[in-house]
Amino acid sequence: MIVFGVAGGSTSVKASVASNFINRLKKPVEKVSKQNHLYPSVMMAQAILESDFGRSTLSTEANNYFGIKGAYNGQSVTMSTGEYTEKGKHYMTAAQFKKYPSIEASIRDNAYLLRHGTLTDPNYYSQTWTTNAASASDAAMALATTYATDMDYGNKLNAMIVKYNLDKLDANNGDTTINGAGNINEQIEQSLKKELGTTSSQPAKTAQSDQPQVRSKITSVPERIIPRSVFESRRQQPSADNDYTLQLNLSLEKIIKSNAAAKKH
Template identity: 70%
Template structure:
């Protein structure tokens, strides 16, 4: 009897997981083409746009997406059409509450995708560059672009982490060859133009070196970027002074200046 019950529970769980996987894959495959097309046209990361659609619409299962083709939770009216629904918001202190709001109603999923891209590219009435940190020309990686949305797009401060978790879980960086770095797609073309220009003016060897250094700098994520090498503050202290803690540092100095400091300390003795 126990074996039968366990087998039944296992079968139900397996079916549930399979059903969810099917819903996720069907949703991603359905929106893949329009998201890749629109994101490319607007210099946005398709992985971030797809992650937004997943989080905002619950894989197209939310009432807002089924009734209004609104996959990004954008408020307002679209060509005079809208729906009013309850939505969860967060206060400035991080407290969650429910409220009614007017959301745009679109004629199709692609119209929703295009409107989301338009919002990110044109910002607000008072600040057209409000979402500029999400553009592939400004965000070094898709992860950076997702984190930029946490302070602009949603009241949920964990929004960026949620988007990045979805990107990783469903391997969304594979969309349109998106590797998560801005050196693909349009940004890659920009780098090529810079390199070609340098080659023409400075010569091949010098241009290649400069372009490689620039590319290496651009491919480092602003989130994970580490500070430059620094030297211990103990360099400035005489030998009989209080030992400096390991984590006390000062700015990096060049070798000649370091020798002058040490020489000055020996003269004082």
């Protein structure tokens, strides 16, 4: 749903224009994305693509940075927009677009749309959520079949993410579901590792092999003070766990053996 004049926007943008735009939207995009479990990089890429870095008529006159159609609190503007048929043929048409009181309102409404979907399908954009999309790239590609009629929409968003290093927004977002691929099992595993004091992804046995053996406070039991060999016949070979046996004097050994014999009778 790219508004006329944006789809064919200039291919070369001055660094100052791009950086100023990204810096201006950075905080609200990160904040709203985190609140709604969306990828900031994808949201920023959408704003860039849909508004031509805030230079499109729709963004300057209606604060609409995401090409969202309809009315916002009864406010709207009618503009020409480029669409595509199912066969990929491009055509022009007039459409009603939401008019927002501020950029922040446009950002919040975009997040609301992605999180709540359509009237008939509230999960229509669910593949863009950090809990479902393994990466920002996947979330962007999901928009190609839902948000826009342009089948190349996802590739264009990913091109923006790469060109302007928007993935840094995801790293700074602080959303624990991001980079965890939205995998609840992975989140649980990481939480357990934190509680157990290990961050290694290897099995616990392997991780412990390189560290001194430390007994758990829960499972520790007193070591045997008197070795088993004291109670065995001298003809028997000491068991393997007697490598650490204590040296007892003969008188004590005799007393123990005599007591053991007495019990048998």
